[in-house]
Amino acid sequence: NAGVTQTPKFQVLKTGQSMTLQCAQDMNHEYMSWYRQDPGMGLRLIHYSVGAGITDQGEVPNGYNVSRSTTEDFPLRLLSAAPSQTSVYFCASSYRNRGNNYGYTFGSGTRLTVV
Amino acid sequence: DAKTTQPTSMDCAEGRAANLPCNHSTISGNEYVYWYRQIHSQGPQYIIHGLKNNETNEMASLIITEDRKSSTLILPHATLRDTAVYYCIVRPDSSNTGKLIFGQGTTLQVKP
Numbered sequence: 001n002a003g004v005t006q007t008p009k010f011q012v013l014k015t016g017q018s019m020t021l022q023c024a025q026d027m028n029h030e031y032m033s034w035y036r037q038d039p040g041m042g043l044r045l046i047h048y049s050v051g052a053g054i055t056d057q058g059e060v061p062n063g064y065n066v067s068r069s070t071t072e073d074f075p076l077r078l079l080s081a082a083p084s085q086t087s088v089y090f091c092a093s094s095y096r097n098r099g100n101n102y103g104y105t106f107g108s109g110t111r112l113t114v115v
Numbered sequence: 116d117a118k119t120t121q122p123t124s125m126d127c128a129e130g131r132a133a134n135l136p137c138n139h140s141t142i143s144g145n146e147y148v149y150w151y152r153q154i155h156s157q158g159p160q161y162i163i164h165g166l167k168n169n170e171t172n173e174m175a176s177l178i179i180t181e182d183r184k185s186s187t188l189i190l191p192h193a194t195l196r197d198t199a200v201y202y203c204i205v206r207p208d209s210s211n212t213g214k215l216i217f218g219q220g221t222t223l224q225v226k227p
Contacts, residue, residue: 045217103161106160
C-alpha cells in the first residue's frame with residue numbers, strides 16, 4: 001500500500017512548455033484533488049474529482065487541465081507553463097466512510113519551477 | 116462557506132500541552148471541523164475531525180464548544196517534531212463534493 005504517489009518530485013520547465021504531473025493512489029479512494037502551495041502561503045485548490053469521469057474546478061483552475069479516466073489516477077496538465085505557476089503541487093485523495101466522515105491523504109509534492 | 120479564524124503563530128514548551136484555537140462562528144449544523152498539519156515541505160497530514168462531540172485519537176484531542184462556534188486542538192505532550200503549520204478546516208458544503216479549502220493556519224513552534 002503506497003498511498004498517494006506523485007511524480008516527478010522536482011521539475012524545471014521553460015515558459016511555454018507543457019507537462020503532466022502524475023498522481024496515483026492505491027487505496028480505491030473516490031475523491032482526488034490537486035492543490036498548489038506558493039511560498040509562505042496556504043494550499044489552494046486547483047481541480048478536484050469525486051469519481052472516475054467526474055472533475056470540477058477549484059479556487060485557481062486557470063492554466064490547468066485534469067481528467068479522471070480511472071479511480072487510481074488523476075493527472076494534472078499544464079498546457080503552457082508560466083512563471084506564475086512556479087509552486088509546490090500536492091495531490092490528495094480520500095475515501096468516503098459511513099457518515100460522511102473522511103480524511104485526506106496527501107502525496108509528498110512536486111516542486112515545479114518555470115523559468 | 117463557513118470560514119475559520121486561527122492565530123498566525125503560537126509557541127509551546129516541549130513536553131507541555133499545546134492548545135490551538137479555531138473560530139468558526141458561521142458553521143452550519145451538518146459541517147464537520149477537521150484539523151490537518153503540515154510539517155515543513157511535506158504534504159499535509161490529517162489529525163482529527165469532529166461534528167459536535169469531543170474527539171480523541173492517538174495524535175490529539177478535539178474540543179468543540181457546545182454552540183459549535185469554536186474548537187480547540189490539543190496536543191497533550193508536545194515534542195519538537197510537532198513543530199508545524201496547523202490548519203483548522205470546516206467542510207465547505209453539504210453536497211459531499213470532497214473539497215477541502217485551506218486557510219493560512221497557525222504556525223506552532225515547539226521549543227526545548
